[in-house]
Amino acid sequence: MRLGLFVLSNQQSYGLGQLGGSFFLGLRYDLRMISILLVTMLILGSIPPLHPFSSKRGKKIWMTILGIATLVALFIFSVDFAHYAYLEQRLNASVLNYLEDAKISMGMVWQSYPIIRMVLGVLLVAALLIWLFNRTHKVVSKQTFTGTKRSRILSFIICFLIGGFFIFGRFNQYPLRWSDAFAQGSDYKAYLALNPFESFFSTLKFRHSTYDEKKVKETAPVIGSNLHFTPTENPLNFTRTVAPRAGAVTSKPNIVLVICESFSAYKSSMFGNPLNTTPFFDSLCQQGIFFDRCFTPTYGTARGVWATITGTPDVEMPKTASRNPAAVDQHTIINNFNGYEKFYFLGGSTSWANIRGVLTNNIDSLHLYEQEDYKAKKIDVWGISDKNLFLEANKVLAQQEKPFFAIVQTADNHRPYTIPEEDLTEFKKVQAPADSLARYGFESSDEMNAFRYTDFGYRKFMEAARKEKYFNNTIFVFIGDHGIPGNADALFPHSWTAQRLTTMHVPLLFYAPGLLAPQRVHTISSQVDVLPTIAGLSNITYRNGTLGKDLLDSATTGFAFVFDPDNSMTGVVKGNYLYRKQLVTKKEELVSIINNDPVPNDAAHAAIIHEMGVLTDALYETAKFMLLNNKKATR
Incomplete structure (x- = not known):
């Protein structure tokens, strides 16, 4: 199974010789899982009625257990392969989140x-293996075994100790841990080493998390220093009132915030990808304020929507904060846009991940538009097409007499990569050589064309909006909900691939011709900074009680908190480096994000590791606190 994963998924040009350690x-992880089953058989099978050879009942019981175990193992590996093909991560406990939206998940x-073929394949292989078990059982049953009681006891002890050693995993004080896989030097090597049983059951233990009040108080000065505000006498009070700043737009502009599905930076034209998938959006970036080093705190649509709207990184593990009833009450800066109409447009259903509850519970007087509210027809599990979503939203916004704050959440750049027949006359699919697709971030032409179709949707939206009276006094903001894992070595330093920065690197654009002067900004920024920056541009006084900052404030320090719930890692991108820390082992890692040079092992870089470690701990503990303590104001 591991060799099969290597053959099917190796996008990083690793040879087998480089992956011997993985x-x-x-093998050690596999031996652990196998030995758990075998030691159980050894102990229970030693009971005479359960003996697999001397007892007919024992034979039936163990053949049944082995058959079930085989079927379950093959099913788990099938799900694992699909999970890796989709997310480039081994199966982990976060997959349980999809069960809470089972209908939508199963539709996708x-x-x-090819579900039917996959199920038939699993059943066929399981049948073959079960037949093999029965054949080998017959062969062994015909053999005669002799030995004294003492030799049988000795063999039992030896087998038990060997199995116990494989379960523990090493000659050491501490057992083999799933997090040891991430000492391989890249996430790909780590995922290759893991098996789905190890990664799934090991991440189950992190399903419930809370904050440490003492740590939050201790790290409050670090938060204040980096966000440039002075904490109050109460170190647990992070709320500050931010007044309008110089350079803001004074015409009470409309806001259209587009949360772009899987808008991965390295796959786009703005970063030099030769496949030129987003030429129109690239032209918008040249006319607006474009932040080219923006990161989402973590991976996943629900987490991305949460961070954008609340200003707090979603550090729930492995569930998302939107599914946590204790965290559903959140203040959002959107409510500080007094006198504005509030809109949210989604082509499908906001029942996904309880996003509807987050939106309607926290955004005042929200007008929520979903699939059933549009004339356009549903095209797949995600609802109507992005192009039609933009056009439907534009019709509503064109009728507004009051200023508005509107959010449009896209979905087409997502499996099953549906492109409507109605658009194929104007939108032309293209084909690219397989080696070019792999080199520049795409697994297939279908994926690349779906990415191109997002650019088509942005163009049709802007063409329609320019014809409306609201356009000239509107700030359009585009932010990816998350990136996509993949090989970006042709475009970025290797750390972006090996440490999976590609999953979090997204474009961030503020576009308002006539209101904002174009510029390309290299300041490191985050999804949580989007609303404070919009508010800063809009000349309003707003309340901020989270980790977001106004990116256009001259006092702002550029950094981005990153969090990997599936692998229990926290970190921060700041300056020229990415810092990461394992929550379990506390193992630290510092890599360059500007070149492939190894980080020197000297005092200066030891100081950088310490500084970024302190900041990471502060951001992580404070984010956990804020999830439960960023309450909206009493109305």
Whole structure:
């Protein structure tokens, strides 16, 4: 199974010779899972009625257990392969989140994967293996085994100790941990070493998390220093009132915030990708304020929407904050846009990940538009097409007499990569050589064309909006909900691929011809900074009680908190480096994001590691606190 994963997924030009450590570590993980089953058989099978050879009942019981275990193992590996193909991560406990939206999840899976063939394949292989078990059982049953009681006891002890050693995993004080896989030097090597059982059951223990009040108080000065505000006498009070700043737009502008599905930076034209997938959006970036080093705190649409709207990184593990009833009450800066109409447009259903509850509970007087509110027809599990979503939203916004704050959330750049027949006359699919697709971030022409179709949707939206009276006094903001894992070595330093920065690097654009002077900004920024920056541009006084900052404020320090719930890592991108820390082992890592040079092992860089470690801990502990303590004001 591991070799199969290597053959199907190796996008990083690793040869087998470079992956020996991963395969050996993987063998140890596999031996642990196998030994758990075998030691159980050894102990229970030693009971005479359960003996697999001397008892007919024992034979039936163990053949049944092995058959079930085989079927379950093959099913888990099938799900794991699909999970890796989709997210480039081994199966982990966060997959349980999809069960809470089972209908939508199954619809996406059914439309994206050959489910019937996969099920038939699992059943066929399981039948073959079960037949093999029965054949070998017959062969062994015909053999005669002799030995004294003492030799049987000795063999039992030896087998038990060998199995116990494989379960523990090493000659050491501490057992083999799933997080040891991430000492391989890249996330790809780590995922190759893991198996789905190890990664799934090991991440289950992190399903419930809370904050440490003492740590939050201790790190409050670090937060204040980096966000440039002075904490109050109460170190747990992070709320500050921000007054209008110089350079703001004084015409009470409309706001249209577009949360772009899977808008991965390295796949786009703005970063030099030769496949030129987003030429129109690239032209918008040249006319607006474009932040080219923006990162989402973590991976996933629900987490991205949460961070954008609340200003707090979603650090729930492995569930998302939107699913946590204790966190559903959140203040959002959107409510400080007094006198504005509030809109949210989604082509499908906001029941996904309880996003509807987050939106309607926290945004005052929200006008929520979903699939059933449009004339356009549904095209797949995600609802109507992005192009039609933009056009439907434009019709509503064109009728407004009051200023408005509107959010449009897209979905087409997502499996099953549906492009409507109605658009194929104007939108032309293209084909690219397989080696070019792999080199520049795409697994197939279907994925690339879906990415191109997002650019088509942005163009049709802007063409329609320019014809409306609201356009000239509107700030359009585009931000990716998350990136996509993949090989970006042709465009970025290797750390962006090996440490999976590609999953969090997204474009951030503020576009308002006539209101904002164009500029390309290299300041490191985050999804949580979007609303404070919009508010700063809009000349309003707003309340901020989270980790977001106004990116256009001259006092702002550029950094971005990053969080990997599936691998229990926290970190921060700041300056020329990415810093990461394992929550379990506390192992630290510092890599360059500007070149492939190894980080020197000297006092200066030890100081950088310490500084970024302190900031990471402060941001992580404070984010956990804010999820439960960023309450909206009493109305």
